[in-house]
Amino acid sequence: MNYLYSMQFLSRLEILLKVFITNIQGKMTKQQFMFLASVLVGLTAGLVAILLKVFAHFIFQKATNNSLSDYRFFYLILPAVGIFLSIFIVKRLFNNTIEKGLGQIHFALAKQSSFLARRKMFDQFLTSSVTVGFGGSTGLEAPIVVTGAAFGSNFAKSYGLNYKERTLLLACGIAAGIAAAFNAPIAGVLFALEVLLVDIGIGSFTLLIIAAASGALLSKMLLNEGILLNFIIKESFNSWNLPFYIILGIIAGVMAVVHGRIFSKVESFLSKKITKKITRGIISSFVLILLIAIFPPLFGEGYESIKVLSNGNPEKLLDNSILYFVNYNEITILFFTGALVFIKSIATGLTIGGGGNGGNFAPSLFIGAYLGYFVAKLVNIFKWDDLPETNFMMVGMAGILSGLYHAPLTAIFLIAEITGGYGLMIPLMVVSSISFVISKYFEPFPMDSKVLAEKGEAFTTDKDLNVLTGIKLAEFVERDFESIRPTLSLRELVEVVAHSKRNVFPVVNEYNKFLGIVLLDDIREIMFNVGMYDKAQVIDLMRNPSDIIQLNDSMSVVMNSFDETEAWILPVLDGEVYEGFITKSKLFSGYRKRLKELNLD
Secondary structure, three states, rough: OOHHHHHHHHHHHHHHHHHHHHHHHHOHHHHHHHHHHHHHHHHHHHHHHHHHHHHHHHHHHHHOOHHHHHOOOOHHHHHHHHHHHHHHHHHHHOOOOOOOOHHHHHHHHOOOOOOOOOOOOOOOHHHHHHHHHHHOEEOOOOHHHHHHHHHHHHOOOHHHOOOOOOOOOOOHHHHHHHHHHOHHHHHHHHOOOOOOOHOEHHHHHHHHHHHHHHHHHHHHOOOOOOOOOOOOOOOOOEEEEEEEEHHHHHHHHHHHHHHHHHHHHHHHHHHOOOOOOHHHHHHHHHHHHHHHHHHHHHHHOOHHHHHHHHOOOOHHHOOOOOOOOOOEEEEEEEEHHHHHHHHHHHHHHHHHOOOOOEEOOHHHHHHHHHHHHHHHHHHHHHHOOOOHHHHHHHHHHHHOOOOOOOOOOHHHHHHHHHHOOOOOOHHHHHHHHHHHHHHHHHOOOOHHHHHHHOOOOOOOOOOHHHHHHOHHHHHHHHHHOOOOOOEEEHHHHHHHHOOOOEEEEEEOOOEEEEEEEEEEHOOOOOOHHHHOOOOEEEEHHEEEEOOOEEEEOOOOHHHHHHHHHHHOOEEEEOOOEEEEEEEEEHHHHHHHHHHHHEOOO
């Protein structure tokens, strides 16, 4: 009963807020209201980030603090609890379906006019909080970003804003989410730009700054610094270490590709080979528990272990491990940290593929930190040089993040902001750019949008392709053509031509199966030969078209077909069934309209 009253109270509160904001909207100019909207979306996305971070940190502390020392391995069962809670929530509240990762934002931008379903304001929050909060080996940033984007999109929908404004507020939610999660407003803005791949003009850019600043300010006011991922750089950049940073950049680029592929294979194997969700959850939880028992830093986001490592206490990584009896030495730690670079990918795939929810932002920082530490430690052990291990950890984080998300600017400024300065700017730029180039060579698209981009359902760095991606073929199919049967005589065909305004006639059978076309130019001469009226049939006069377009083809495929055939009109089929025709002039009209929409200035 209390739950029912709570829901009624929230519903009434929402109505009152909407009435209040609508009244304000009526008294403001469009630009003024957009400034207000960016602040409100920024604060909301920031609050979501704070709540998720606080909850996850609270569970982590309770599960791993000293009061549980008599139950050393109690915390191991918690990731399984989180995965099954996530499965239960999805089943009971969200009809057994949920989308994971940033791909859903890419799809919404490219194919859904920046509309994100209302449920995405809640499903990501609920499922990721229990998954990561109870120790699932994934991150909160992707759910934070999706939730912030959903708030921005639905705010715009509630107040009747157009596509451009909706896209901008969606971007504001993304920027504010990242800004609040790391107290890094510049990185938040840059991440929104690099993820969306939409041209945003300088006028609209201000809205992203306001939203990110709002989220970061709320984070600074409400979040304990111990929860945030932040560091103090103790050693300045030494230019003589540059060759080792270059090596780190190369390795980071390769490792970003490796992580993406390992994660995808593990997640895909679980979802495709194990159809029953409960069985999938049991198997993934069992393997994940085994991995965490050996490698405790895999528990949760892993940010606490990164802090431990950066503070020069690597031996503490073995606390609560079944390997706690192993004697600590530098070689042991080297192998331990090196193994974690690869095993984190498996653990993240098990968590998300097994039924939990989260993202790869935190795992990329985890892998980067451990990779940087491993490279520096390896050099120091063999006395090839004396490298600052913490610095290499920070720069390694930027390298993996840049390679995985193809977001070098975000990587550079995120690490600069969380380290409180720009002392490592040169190695950050070097490592991030090298990693980005290498990763992009092997993987043309970022991990979260790879599958969608290959199908033409997400934006890419190709601006022309982005315009085409948002055009839906079905909307441009023209169906006012007179279809004819192959057995029709020339006399009957002439009668059809006389009453038609088209010069192309699709030939179909009784099942509407497409057989060919008849062009007016082909029959112009024979049309006036009365002696052929009852001798010639359509089957004798029809020809094959230059090419055939399928109804589910991407617009890039359609445009390539027009370019290669130099045709002006092509038939559209659904399998073998005739649907209509598409003309180049209609496509150009749609292209120009879409281009105006994407000019977000």
